[in-house]
Amino acid sequence: MSFQTPLTIYDAIKNISSRKYLLPAIQREFVWSEEQIERLFDSIMRGYPIGSFLFWKVSKESVKKYQFYEFICHYHQGKSHNQKAVLMGDEEIISVLDGQQRLTSLYIALKGSYASKVPYMRWNNPAAFPKKYLYLNLLKEADDEDLKYDFRFLTEEDAKKRDENTFWFKVGDILNFDPQDPSQINDFLIENQLATNKFASRTLFRLSDVIFKRTLINYYLEEDQELDKVLNIFIRVNSGGTQLSYSDLLLSIATAQWDKRDAREEIIKFVDEINNIGRGFAFNKDFVLKTCLVLCDFNDIRFKVDNFNAQNMAIIQNNWDKIKESIRTSVELINTFGFDYQTLTSNNAIIPIAYYLYKKGLNSSYVTSSNFRSEREKIKKWLHIVLLKQIFGGQSDNILRIIRDVIRDNLNGFPVDIMKQRLKGTPKSLDFGEDEIENLLEYEYGKRYTFSVLALLYPTLDYSNLFHQDHIHPRSFFTSREKLLKLGVKPEDIDFCLENYNKIPNLQLLQGNINMSKSAKPFIEWLDENYKDDIAKNQYKELHYLSGLDLSIVNFRHFFNKRKEMMKDKLMQILMF
Structure with missing residues (x-):
């Protein structure tokens, strides 16, 4: 691995657009906020370092062995996922091991758009995700004392609003100017009556300079073609600190080890599917990965790299369809209980339900079959109780193991009474005292646990x-x-x-x-x-x-x-x- 001659931002964007730069399957998805992108551009404009990058040079012989993904250009908070790259395998590519968030941010700002949810609007309302572009105010510095340049994501309509302190320049339009011909920028300033404004002139020329001329993309290049080595480098780079969530790292490992399916694509697609059930839920990759560990009866269900070894991943892959069926049926079931993303206060609380369905081999008919009506009522009551007792709060691995053991040994019906007895006298007890019950009635309108209390009071x-x-x-x-x-x-x-x-x-x-x-x-x-x-x-x-x-x-x-x-x-x- 060696340090290479730095590139300009313009060169990096060209390489992304031409699909010379791609993302390996082990990479997580894009997670940066608008504010992070705005701050990145402020840092670039002020000459601050933006960190080094790590690229993997994949030979044309190796391209066909692995799956790669394209960068996101037009980001949508509700449904953006990286698309699989379709490659012929007749030329080498550069795969980004470290720096995806920063490069995607540059790409979105210069070539794409960003659609984040408007607060308080429903997720299923298309108007809740207006398309915004990155703009730079050419007339005034940022109001934020930590920033100098006023970069903001705005809709095109909002960007048209101007006054004596505001002129919004779409950052991506800088690519329309020839960096070798400064007269083009001068003409733009004259046409928009900004030629006499020194701040506007300095700011626009500086933007052109940092995009086209300054070599700000400092990177190392790994040329080894062995995935094991590349994966080890990736883990070393991304597991220390907060750059990569642990679930993303574990999903990356699963993706590298599944040979019959694309784990990343399967799990992300499945998360979207279950989140669209009923009025919507807020499940994530963590939930699915944790459920896989529990359902497959692994002794250790902690989020550790060692638990995502090749043997365990093979078991999960071979049982993936059954795992999905159990999780999906569980979500459909709790949807009939009235739960949604606002009222399900712990996603992990439905893992025991999924485990029970998995061990019993029950499918979606369980949700509506009259044969299971009384058992469904028992599960509904149990779910409200465990949510109100908050037994899955904090580190929930131990309680998940205990409840899993109880269910595995008692499959004649959902064993609520045995669970209650097993947890009696522990910090995770399901017993309520009179004072606790009185305190339940102190919950207020719209709060996290209010629905569960009311649902217990309205069982019919x-x-x-x-x-x-x-x-x-x-x-x-x-x-x-x-x-x-x-x-x-x-x-x-x-x-x-x-x-x-x-x-x-x-x-x-x-x-x-x-x-x-x-x-x-x-x-x-x-x-x-x-x-x-x-x-x-x-x-x-x-x-x-x-x-x-x-x-x-x-x-x-x-x-x-x-x-x-x-x-x-x-x-x-x-x-x-």
């Missing part, structure tokens, strides 16, 4: 439908002390109302369309409008723990405390079994 709902967490007494009533006083609440109860209106005793689960119609109406008014029949009204009250309660906002404190008692009694029946 069909969660294949969308249910909203709804405030019985609308939260719009609790915006100020003055509003509550106008509604007739006693002055001495105001603080209590403001402190507690958002907690579970003022919440219910309502089907989405019904909740929309309820809106912010006073609860008694809404109830009378929608349930004119006394029998129906009483059934509603019974379902929602409202029987015998004063439902007027005036007596909110009494309502809250009495409903809390009813809910606590119900939870004690459910949880203290």
Whole structure:
């Protein structure tokens, strides 16, 4: 391995565009944020070092032996994956072992775009991912004291907005200028009335200089063709520090060792598949890799390089279809329980479910078959309990091994009672005390564990439908002390109302369309409008723990405390079994 003559950024971008530079299958995917790319360009403009790179020269004889991927040009946070490179094998290529994130960032900024999710918009909304390009403000330095140059990812529409301190120049347009002909930049400045602005002129010429002329890509070149050696170099370079997540490293090793399938492509595609079930989940490669270790009954299920040896990877590869079926069925099952990416507070909690299905050889029919209805209810209750007890928090390997052993030895049904007995008296106990149950009712609207508490209180709902967490007494009533006083609440109860209106005793689960119609109406008014029949009204009250309660906002404190008692009694029946 030797140090080579440095390249310009322009040369590197040309090599990526022509597919001379590619990524090996052992590389992770692109993970840099917009801010990281913006800071990279600020560093380049200020003459700061951006680190060295490590390339692998793959001979034309070796190209056909391995799988390579192209760089991402137009990044989309929700669905961007590197595409397989189709190579003829008649020429050598350069494979990037270290520096992929930086090179991809340069490529996206100069030739592509970046689409990240807008906060609070749903993942399945196309408008949540506007296409943005990297721009540089030619009129003013960055406001951030850590930065000098104001680089920002903007939509084309936002970039058109100009004032006396703002002129956004699309960074990729610098490639349209001939670096040997400075008059082109001068003409641009004149055409845009920037010729007399020294900052604009210096900034644009400096951008051209750092892209076309300065040799900033310092790299080492490895020419050995043995994958084992290259893999060892890759691990040495990427496993120390935070440059590469451990799951990415392990996926890289699996990819190098699977001979019948492409592990990287299979696992990434499968993660996308299960994340698209129902209203969406947030599973990742870590979850799939960990589940593989558990389902294949390896003694050691820690994320260690040694556990991803050739023998173990062969077992996972040979059982991959069955593993996928078990995981997919588990996700489909918990989707019917009403879970999604917001309410499933621990992905690892469904690994025991997947293990049970795997050992029993059960497929997707398990989710709907009437033969398993009672067992599904038992699993649903167990899942809510383990999430509320947070037994998979922190280092969960030990608890996963214990539960796996219990399931493996008790396959006549999902062994909830035996698990409970096995964990009794340990820090991971499934037992609830009275104080713990009372504390569950302190969870607030929209918080991580609120759904599980409400779902235990509403065991008969069909969660294949969308249910909203709804405030019985609308939260719009609790915006100020003055509003509550106008509604007739006693002055001495105001603080209590403001402190507690958002907690579970003022919440219910309502089907989405019904909740929309309820809106912010006073609860008694809404109830009378929608349930004119006394029998129906009483059934509603019974379902929602409202029987015998004063439902007027005036007596909110009494309502809250009495409903809390009813809910606590119900939870004690459910949880203290």
